Amino acid sequence: MFAFEDRKADVLVIGAGAAGVRAALAASHTGAEVTLVSKGPITKSGSSFSSLSGGWGIQALVGTERTEQNLEDFYNDIIEAGLGVCDPGLARILVEESGPRLQDLLAYGLLLRKDDKGKPLRVKGCFSHSERAFLTENVSNIRETFQTMLNASGAKVLVGAAAELIVLQGGCRGAWLVTSDRRIVRVMAQATVLATGGGAGLFEDHLASEHETGEGYALAHHAGAELKNLEFIQFMLGIKENGRRRFLPLSELDGPGALLDSDGRDIIMKHIQGEENRKRAVEERMAHHPFSTRDSSYLIDLGLAKTRSAGKRAFWRNGNPAAKRAEVAHMAHAFNGGAAFNDNGETTVPGLFAAGEVAAGPHGADRIGGCMMTATQVFGERAGRSAATRAMKKRTMPVASPPSEILLKKDPEEKRSCSRNLEALAMARDVFSRELMVLRNRRGLEECLSTIEHSRQALVAESDQSILSLLTGEHMLTAMQLIAAAAFKRGESLGPHCRADRGSTPDSPIV
Numbered sequence: 446m447f448a449f450e451d452r453k454a455d456v457l458v459i460g461a462g463a464a465g466v467r468a469a470l471a472a473s474h475t476g477a478e479v480t481l482v483s484k485g486p487i488t489k490s491g492s493s494f495s496s497l498s499g500g501w502g503i504q505a506l507v508g509t510e511r512t513e514q515n516l517e518d519f520y521n522d523i524i525e526a527g528l529g530v531c532d533p534g535l536a537r538i539l540v541e542e543s544g545p546r547l548q549d550l551l552a553y554g555l556l557l558r559k560d561d562k563g564k565p566l567r568v569k570g571c572f573s574h575s576e577r578a579f580l581t582e583n584v585s586n587i588r589e590t591f592q593t594m595l596n597a598s599g600a601k602v603l604v605g606a607a608a609e610l611i612v613l614q615g616g617c618r619g620a621w622l623v624t625s626d627r628r629i630v631r632v633m634a635q636a637t638v639l640a641t642g643g644g645a646g647l648f649e650d651h652l653a654s655e656h657e658t659g660e661g662y663a664l665a666h667h668a669g670a671e672l673k674n675l676e677f678i679q680f681m682l683g684i685k686e687n688g689r690r691r692f693l694p695l696s697e698l699d700g701p702g703a704l705l706d707s708d709g710r711d712i713i714m715k716h717i718q719g720e721e722n723r724k725r726a727v728e729e730r731m732a733h734h735p736f737s738t739r740d741s742s743y744l745i746d747l748g749l750a751k752t753r754s755a756g757k758r759a760f761w762r763n764g765n766p767a768a769k770r771a772e773v774a775h776m777a778h779a780f781n782g783g784a785a786f787n788d789n790g791e792t793t794v795p796g797l798f799a800a801g802e803v804a805a806g807p808h809g810a811d812r813i814g815g816c817m818m819t820a821t822q823v824f825g826e827r828a829g830r831s832a833a834t835r836a837m838k839k840r841t842m843p844v845a846s847p848p849s850e851i852l853l854k855k856d857p858e859e860k861r862s863c864s865r866n867l868e869a870l871a872m873a874r875d876v877f878s879r880e881l882m883v884l885r886n887r888r889g890l891e892e893c894l895s896t897i898e899h900s901r902q903a904l905v906a907e908s909d910q911s912i913l914s915l916l917t918g919e920h921m922l923t924a925m926q927l928i929a930a931a932a933f934k935r936g937e938s939l940g941p942h943c944r945a946d947r948g949s950t951p952d953s954p955i956v
C-alpha cells in the first residue's frame with residue numbers, strides 16, 4: 446500500500462538536471478525554502494549528466510569577449526539557426542547572460558578543457574559560425590559540480606515522479622508526487638519550476654536515458670500551459686554496437702567510412718544522383734550532427750530513412766575492412782520545443798515556471814550546438830529566482846487540493862499485472878518511433894494519432910503497484926499525442942521537421 450503524506454514548500458522544483466539544480470539554487474539564494482523532486486537518481490539521471498559525449502559543449506561569451514559585435518554575432522547565429530520560430534527576446538537574454546552563468550558554474554568547480562597553452566578550448570558548435578563554445582573536462586566533474594550546487598541550495602530532495610500539477614485559484618500550487626519508497630506526497634507550493642528535460646526517450650532509438658520521456662510536456666499541458674515547437678526534434682545519425690549507442694563519426698562520411706544497406710549497396714550512391722550533388726550533400730552533412738532540411742545534407746538522411754522504411758537495415762563500414770559492420774539508425778537526441786515561457790521563466794499558467802529542455806523559446810527549428818546547456822543555466826536561474834520572488838510575496842498557503850483523480854483511479858481486481866499497460870505503450874511507441882522520425886507524412890501522422898488514442902483506452906491501474914506504470918504510460922501517451930499533433934499541423938518542412946507529403950523541401954534528386 447502507498448502511504449499519503451502532505452508537505453509544504455515555497456518553491457517546488459521538478460527535475461534534477463542542469464536546469465532543475467540551477468533553479469533550486471537561485472530560488473534558495475532568493476530566500477525561498479525549496480523542495481526538489483527527481484524521477485531518476487540525483488546527478489545521474491537526465492541528459493545533463495550523459496556519459497555518451499564525455500561532457501558538454503556550452504556556448505558563452507565571457508569577460509572582455511562580451512563586445513557589442515560578439516554579442517550580436519552570437520544572437521544572429523541563434524536567430525539564423527532558428528529559421529523564424531525562436532523568440533528573439535529570449536535569444537537576446539540567453540546571449541547576454543551566458544557569460545555570467547558560465548562563471549557561476551566555474552565558481553562551483555566546473556572544469557573546462559584547455560589547449561597546450563592552458564587557454565580554454567573553443568569550438569564552433571553545429572549551425573554556428575564562431576568558435577565560441579567551451580568544452581567541459583569530463584562527466585564526473587559535471588556531476589560533482591551540480592552536487593555541490595544542490596548541497597548549497599539546501600533543497601529538500603525527494604526521489605520520485607511528479608504525477609500531476611496542482612492548479613488552484615487560477616495558478617499552479619505544487620504537485621502530486623509518487624516517491625520511490627511508495628509514498629504519495631502532496632507538495633503544496635507557492636510556485637513550481639518544471640525542469641523535467643525532453644522527450645527523446647519516447648523514441649525506440651534515442652541517445653538520451655529512460656528518464657527523458659516527455660512527462661513534463663504532459664504535466665504542463667494538463668495544467669493548461671501553452672506548448673510550442675514540439676515538432677522540432679533533433680535526430681542524430683547513430684551507431685548501435687554491442688547493445689550500446691554512439692554518434693556516427695561524421696568526419697569519416699567522405700571516406701574511409703560508408704553507409705551501406707543490407708545488400709551491401711552504398712546508400713548515398715543509390716539515393717543521390719550526380720557526383721556534384723553527392724559531394725555537396727556529404728560536405729553539408731559533415732558540418733552538423735542534427736538532421737535538418739535546411740541544406741542538401743538532408744538527402745543523406747532521407748536515403749537512410751527510405752532504406753530502413755523499405756524494411757532493410759543500414760550499416761556503417763569504417764575504414765578497417767576487417768572490422769564488423771555496425772547498425773546505423775537515426776536516434777532522437779533533444780527537443781527544441783516545449784512549454785512557452787516569458788522573460789521571467791513563467792509559463793502561461795501563473796506560478797508555473799519552466800526551464801531547460803522542457804521549455805521552448807530560446808531555440809527555434811534548429812539550435813546551435815552548446816546552446817541548450819547555456820539555456821539550462823540562464824533560464825534555470827531566472828525561473829528559480831522569479832519563482833522564489835513570487836513565493837515570498839504570497840505567504841498564505843492556498844487551501845489543499847482534493848486528491849488527484851489519477852491517483853485514485855484503481856481497478857479492484859488486484860491480481861492482474863502491469864503487462865497490459867506495457868503492451869499498450871509499446872504499440873503506440875512503435876508507430877510513434879516510425880512516423881515521427883525524419884520522414885513524416887499526413888497518413889502516417891494520422892495513424893500515429895489514432896494508435897495513441899487506442900492505446901490510451903487500454904491503459905488501466907490494476908493495483909497500487911501499477912499506479913506508477915499507469916501515470917508514466919498516460920504521460921508518455923499525452924506527450925506523443927502533443928508531438929504528433931504539432932507535426933500534423935505544420936504542413937511544410939522546416940529544420941528537422943520534414944513533411945515528405947507536402948514538399949517545400951528543396952527539389953529532391955532522390956530516386
Ligand SMILES: Cc1cc2nc3c(=O)[nH]c(=O)nc-3n(C[C@H](O)[C@H](O)[C@H](O)COP(=O)(O)OP(=O)(O)OC[C@H]3O[C@@H](n4cnc5c(N)ncnc54)[C@H](O)[C@@H]3O)c2cc1C
Nearest residue numbers: 460461462464484485491492493502607642801802817818
Ligand atoms: C548524449 C547527449 C549529449 C548532449 N550534448 C549536449 C551538449 O554538448 N551541449 C548542449 O547544449 N546540449 C547537449 N545535449 C542536450 C542537453 O544535454 C539537454 O538538452 C539538457 O541536458 C537538458 O537539461 P535539463 O536540465 O532540461 O534536463 P535533464 O538533464 O534531462 O534532466 C531532467 C530531470 O528531470 C527528471 N524527471 C523527468 N521526468 C520527471 C518527473 N515526471 N518527475 C520528476 N522528475 C522527472 C529526470 O529524472 C532528470 O532529473 C545533449 C544531449 C544528449 C542526449
